[in-house]
Amino acid sequence: MAPKPQASAAVAAADRTAANAVESSGAALRCFVGCWPDPESAARLDALGRELHGEFPRSRPVPHHKLHLTLAFIGDLHAARAARLSAALRALALAPCAWTIDRIDCFAGARVAWAGGATPAALAERVRAIEALLRDEGVDFDRRPYRPHVTLLRDLPRNSTRIARPVAPVIDWIVQRPVLVQSSQGRYLEVEPCATG
Numbered sequence: 484m485a486p487k488p489q490a491s492a493a494v495a496a497a498d499r500t501a502a503n504a505v506e507s508s509g510a511a512l513r514c515f516v517g518c519w520p521d522p523e524s525a526a527r528l529d530a531l532g533r534e535l536h537g538e539f540p541r542s543r544p545v546p547h548h549k550l551h552l553t554l555a556f557i558g559d560l561h562a563a564r565a566a567r568l569s570a571a572l573r574a575l576a577l578a579p580c581a582w583t584i585d586r587i588d589c590f591a592g593a594r595v596a597w598a599g600g601a602t603p604a605a606l607a608e609r610v611r612a613i614e615a616l617l618r619d620e621g622v623d624f625d626r627r628p629y630r631p632h633v634t635l636l637r638d639l640p641r642n643s644t645r646i647a648r649p650v651a652p653v654i655d656w657i658v659q660r661p662v663l664v665q666s667s668q669g670r671y672l673e674v675e676p677c678a679t680g
Contacts, residue, residue: 511559512665514674516572516613517551520633524584524656525550528598531587531650532635535596539643542596542636549671550633552582554661555613556625563677568620569663570676575612577660580605582631584654589646594639596646598654599632606631606658613661 529547536544585600617624663674
């Protein structure tokens with residue numbers, strides 16, 4: 484998996500410290516299974532988000548380092564259980580797969596703008612494998628039909644109608660290994676796996 488774009492060693496170390504502090508507290512973590520974009524895809528997505536933000540300046544753009552593809556949304560998960568699930572995810576044998584981002588649209592009810600594309604068979608198979616693992620681990624998750632997308636803006640004006648448009652040239656993202664991510668104090672932090680063996 485490509486490292487998070489524009490993340491310095493100091494920021495990465497601070498993130499690890501924050502993640503370890505939350506996990507060691509035994510608190511519930513708000514989690515999802517996701518994938519980070521490669522640097523080129525992240526740069527393109529960031530540019531799309533900034534362009535949209537120019538049209539909707541009162542919206543909130545998703546920061547460059549938080550751009551991601553959600554593969555399964557979980558919600559609250561106890562820290563120890565999250566660490567075990569992180570280890571199980573890393574053990575999954577999943578080959579990289581290609582996903583083409585070719586359009587921008589919005590979820591009007593949630594007031595978010597996103598970039599996305601059709602679900603290729605290999606990505607759908609990956610999601611099914613992750614969902615099967617979550618069921619095996621007894622972890623509940625959002626079971627609504629999967630619609631792959633990357634959120635670019637939040638808090639769009641209500642009744643925004645000028646969002647839908649093609650992405651040209653398209654963004655070809657090679658989806659790498661999934662990771663378990665926790666949302667903590669406005670940051671996305673990878674959950675450290677528990678020791679195995």
